[in-house]
Amino acid sequence: MIARRQFLTAAALTPALASFPARAADDHARPFDAPYAPVLSQPSREIRTVVGLRPYRPSGFRLEHEKFGRRDVIHNYGHGGCGVTLSWGCAQLAVELAASIDRKRAAVIGAGVNGLTTALLLLRRGYEVSVYGAALPPYTTSNIAGAYWHPTTLYDGRDAISDNFARQFVRAARIAQRKFQHLANDPAYGVYYMRYLGLREEPPLKERTPYLEGDDLYAGLAVETAPEKYFGYGYVERHHAIMIDPDIYLRALMRAVENAGGRIVRKSFETAGDVFDLKEKLIFNCTGLGAKALFGDEAMEPARGQLTMLLPQPEVDYGYVSASPETGLLYMFPRKSSILLGGSVDHGDWSLEPRETERLRMLAGHAQVAQRIVESQKS
Ligand SMILES: Cc1cc2nc3c(=O)[nH]c(=O)nc-3n(C[C@H](O)[C@H](O)[C@H](O)COP(=O)(O)OP(=O)(O)OC[C@H]3O[C@@H](n4cnc5c(N)ncnc54)[C@H](O)[C@@H]3O)c2cc1C
Secondary structure, three states, X not given: OOOHHHHHHHHOOHHHHHHOOOOOOOOOOOOOOOOOOOOOOOHHHEEEEEEEEEEEOOOOOEEEEEEEOOEEEEEEEOOHHHHHHHHHXXXXXXXXXOOOOOOOEEEEEOOOHHHHHHHHHHHHOOOEEEEEEOOOOOOOHHHOOOOEOOOOOOOOOHHHOOHHHHHHHHHHHHHHHHHHHHHXXXXXXXXXXXXXXXXXXXXXXXXXXOOOOOHXXXXXXXXXXXXXXXXXXXXXEEEEEEEEOHHHHHHHHHHHHHHOOOEEEEOOOOOHHHHHOOOOOEEEEOOHHHHHHHOOOOOOEEEEEEEEEEOOOOOOOEEEEEEEOOXXXXXXXXXXXXXXXXXXXXXXXXXXXXXXXXXXXHHHHHHHHHHHHHHHOOO
């Protein structure tokens, strides 16, 4: 049970917002020493709570060509907690895998971010493309994503991945990041910059290692260890991050595919055999978690995540991930249409039902972070 006191405290933060100008969500790139507006994390501001299942694969995504008799299947699935992040890069690699196959008509199975992006790149290369999805946006997992540009929650650590995967991963991350840079601040796509803070009470036991994909992808990356700088947290990794608002973004991708001549069809397949009944012999498998049942990939597992959306606060122009023994893992990202509160990653958990304990943990935990922000900026 969450103490009532915590929400009253959050309500008392409202006057602190008066000094923050409202900023459009596509206008975020303020310096790190500019003030931070507190999030009003209270049940009375809640819009909805939702659950999504990240399509997790312990050895990383699968980007591979497989022959089934006369059919060519290009797999592009299993992107865990960063399928939006990697989408342009993985789509590019998937299309390259098909370059030597002498076919110009393709079926893309899956209408999430990876299916639609793959379809778009194929269309731009002159393919005739049909996209088939059991669910179409806004009802895909991709619509639930944060979506903070960060290739993370993707594999079980360096020992679990092959060198080939590491190469694909680094290349995909770099291609995708560059592509999103070009889309940033285009209101049609809902891609924008924000200040990002990774907040921890203490420095990690191990020394920080550079990102596998390269530290240069994170503008203004720095580590701060002076607690007075960031709300009393003793270890803060910060950078300017790219955010993707999936509601706006998926809609724009659908339009782009259709404008390029692609066909999007709602259709579910029970077995791989059903897929092979399609007239297209070149097939891109972008079914996310669905690949477990459809193509028998037993390694695939859900990494469940629950999110609570609050009413929007245009003055909040930063996001954070915080980890503390008291509140656990939490993250907050601002969007035009909402403030997103998250912080759960439950491996192997298939439940799509929101959990009340988790909802209350997040509301109270984020209220505590907001209170620290206000207290530390008082002087
Ligand atoms: C809470 C949460 C937070 C997240 N945060 C982020 C983030 O900050 N950044 C980020 O990059 N990513 C994030 N993700 C991960 C991201 O959502 C996924 O990696 C991404 O959506 C995977 O996209 P996809 O296109 O591969 O799969 P999906 O979006 O799941 O699409 C799969 C498509 O395949 C179709 N399909 C499946 N099986 C069949 C079948 N048998 N027949 C026909 N069609 C089928 C589905 O209907 C759907 O159209 C988050 C996910 C969750 C749940």
